[in-house]
Amino acid sequence: MASENAVPLPEAPSFEDKLAAFDSIPLFMKSLPEEDSGNSAIAALQSLAYEGTPDEIAQNFKEQGNDYFKGRRYREALGFYTQGVDAKPTEPALQEALLCNRAACNLELRNYGSVLRDCSKAITINHHSAKAYYRSGLALFALERVDECVDCCDRCLVFDGENASIKALRRRASEKKEEKEKKEREKAERIAREQQERQRLTAAFTERNIIEIPNPDGSANPYTPHFDPEDPTKSSIIVPVFFLYPQYATSDVIPEFVEDTPFTAHLAVMFPPQAPTLEWDQKGEYMDGQLVIYAMTRRKRLLKVGKKMTLKDVCRAAKAKEGEPKDGLELKDGCLTFVVLPKGEVEQNWVEEYKRSRDT
Numbered sequence: 037m038a039s040e041n042a043v044p045l046p047e048a049p050s051f052e053d054k055l056a057a058f059d060s061i062p063l064f065m066k067s068l069p070e071e072d073s074g075n076s077a078i079a080a081l082q083s084l085a086y087e088g089t090p091d092e093i094a095q096n097f098k099e100q101g102n103d104y105f106k107g108r109r110y111r112e113a114l115g116f117y118t119q120g121v122d123a124k125p126t127e128p129a130l131q132e133a134l135l136c137n138r139a140a141c142n143l144e145l146r147n148y149g150s151v152l153r154d155c156s157k158a159i160t161i162n163h164h165s166a167k168a169y170y171r172s173g174l175a176l177f178a179l180e181r182v183d184e185c186v187d188c189c190d191r192c193l194v195f196d197g198e199n200a201s202i203k204a205l206r207r208r209a210s211e212k213k214e215e216k217e218k219k220e221r222e223k224a225e226r227i228a229r230e231q232q233e234r235q236r237l238t239a240a241f242t243e244r245n246i247i248e249i250p251n252p253d254g255s256a257n258p259y260t261p262h263f264d265p266e267d268p269t270k271s272s273i274i275v276p277v278f279f280l281y282p283q284y285a286t287s288d289v290i291p292e293f294v295e296d297t298p299f300t301a302h303l304a305v306m307f308p309p310q311a312p313t314l315e316w317d318q319k320g321e322y323m324d325g326q327l328v329i330y331a332m333t334r335r336k337r338l339l340k341v342g343k344k345m346t347l348k349d350v351c352r353a354a355k356a357k358e359g360e361p362k363d364g365l366e367l368k369d370g371c372l373t374f375v376v377l378p379k380g381e382v383e384q385n386w387v388e389e390y391k392r393s394r395d396t
Contacts, residue, residue, distance in 0.1 A: 094125035098134055105141065114141040132158045136167045143174055151175040166196045173205050182216060185209040237261060240273050244295075244351040245364030246372070247334050257370040259291040272296060275347065278373040279306075279329075283382055284316045289371070295348040299329050299341050303376075321378035328383055330375045335363045336394040338387065341374065 087093070101116035117138040125131055135158040142150040152175050158168035169192035176185035189206035192199060240263075241248055259276040277293040279302075290302055304324045313320040329341035333354045341350055356363035365372055377383045 090123050091125045091127050091130060094120040094123040094130055094134060096120075097123065098130070098137065101137060101141075105137065108144075110141045110144040114138060114145070117141065128161050132161045132165055132168070135161075136165065136171065139168070139171045139175075143171055146178070148175040148179050164195045166192055166199055166202065170199075170201055170205065173202070173209070177205065177209055177212070180212075180216075182209045182213040186213060233263070237263070237273070240271075241367065244273070244348065245355045246275075246351060246367050247362075247364045248367045249369075251369050259289070260370050261367070264294060275367070276371045277347070278371050279376045280373060281316075281322070281376055282386060283377065284318070286316050293347055293372075295351070296346050298344055298346050299350075299374075300324070300343050303327055303329075321382070322376075326379055328377055328379050330377070330387075331365060332373070332375070332390075333363050334366050335361065337363065338390060347372075 088096075097116045097120035101113040101120065104110075104113035104116060117134050120134045121131075121138065125134070135154040139151045139154040139158070142148070142154070151171055155165075155168040155172040155175070158165045159172075162168070169188055173185050173188040173192075176182070176188060186206060186209045189202050189209065192202045193206070196202065238248070240246075241261075257276065261273060261275045263270050264272040264274050272295055274292045274294050277290045279288045279290065281287060288306065293302070307322050307324045307327065309323050309325065311323075314322060331339040331341060331350050331354065333339065335356070337354075339350060339353050345353075351365060354364045375386070377386055
C-alpha cells in the first residue's frame with residue numbers, strides 16, 4: 037500500500053525536451069555565441085571556429101551546414117551558412133556556394149524572398165551560376181510568377197543548354213503559364229459577357245419604365261433579373277417580385293416572374309380556393325378571386341393591377357404621361373414590389389392610408 041506522504045515522481049522529459057537540451061552543450065550547439073559567455077568549452081570551440089583566414093572560417097561553417105542539410109535540419113544548416121557568409125570570405129566560388137546553399141535551405145523553409153535575394157547575389161558573383169538560376173526559378177514558380185520563372189530558365193539555358201533540371205522546370209512553368217493565361221482569357225471573356233448582358237438589361241429596364249435603385253451596401257438578394265433563357269429572341273426578361281401583405285406585415289417572393297405571365301396565374305397557384313388557410317391569414321381572406329393587387333410608382337402613383345394584366349402591362353401603365361417628370365416601377369435590390377389585399381374594407385382602408393401618407 038502506497039504511503040500517504042509519498043512524493044510524486046517527476047515527469048519524464050519528452051523527446052523534444054531531450055533534443056533541446058543538446059543545444060546547451062557546446063559540442064552540439066547549432067551556432068556559437070559571438071560574445072564571451074564565460075564558458076571555457078564554448079570559448080575553446082569559438083577559437084577553433086573562428087581560427088584561420090576568412091576563407092578557412094567560412095569553409096568550416098559551410099561544411100557544418102552541409103552536414104545539417106544532409107540530415108534535413110534546414111534551420112540549423114541555414115544558421116551555419118549565414119555564419120559562413122558573415123565571415124566575409126574572399127574566394128568567389130566559396131561566396132557563391134554559401135549563398136546558393138543558404139538559398140537551398142530557404143527553399144525548404146519556403147522563405148522565397150530570401151531565396152531570390154541570395155541567388156541574385158550569387159549570379160552577380162558568377163553570371164553562369166546554374167544553381168542560382170535553378171533555385172531562383174523554383175522560388176519564382178512557387179510564388180506563381182511563371183513569366184519570370186520562364187525567363188530565368190531561358191537565361192540559364194543560354195550557357196547551360198543541356199541542364200535537365202532547368203529544362204524540366206521550364207516545361208512546368210510554361211504549362212502553368214499557359215494555364216494561367218487561359219484562365220485570364222476565360223475570366224476576361226466572362227466579364228465582357230456579363231457587361232454586355234448588364235448593358236442589354238439596363239436598356240430593357242429603360243424600355244419598360246423600370247427605375248433601378250442601387251443598394252449602397254450591395255445586394256443581399258440571391259435572385260437577380262435576367263433575360264429568359266427559353267426565349268429565342270432573347271428579349272423577354274424575368275424579374276424577382278415581392279408580394280407584400282401589409283394587413284399582416286408579411287410577404288412572399290416569386291424569384292422568377294416572367295414578364296409575359298399574368299398576375300392571376302401566380303395568385304391561382306399561391307392561393308387556390310380549396311387549399312387550407314395559411315397560418316398568417318387569420319381571417320381566411322386570402323384566396324384567388326377575392327384578391328386585388330396594387331403597384332406603386334416612383335412618383336407615388338398607385339396602379340391597380342387588372343385581372344389579365346401581365347408584368348409587362350403594368351410596366352407600361354407606370355410610364356409618366358406626356359410632359360410629366362419621368363416615372364416607373366422601382367426595382368429595389370433587384371426586386372419589384374406589389375401589394376396584395378383582400379377586396380373590400382381592407383383594400384379601401386389601405387388605399388386611403390397610402391394616399392394620406394403620400395400627400396403629407
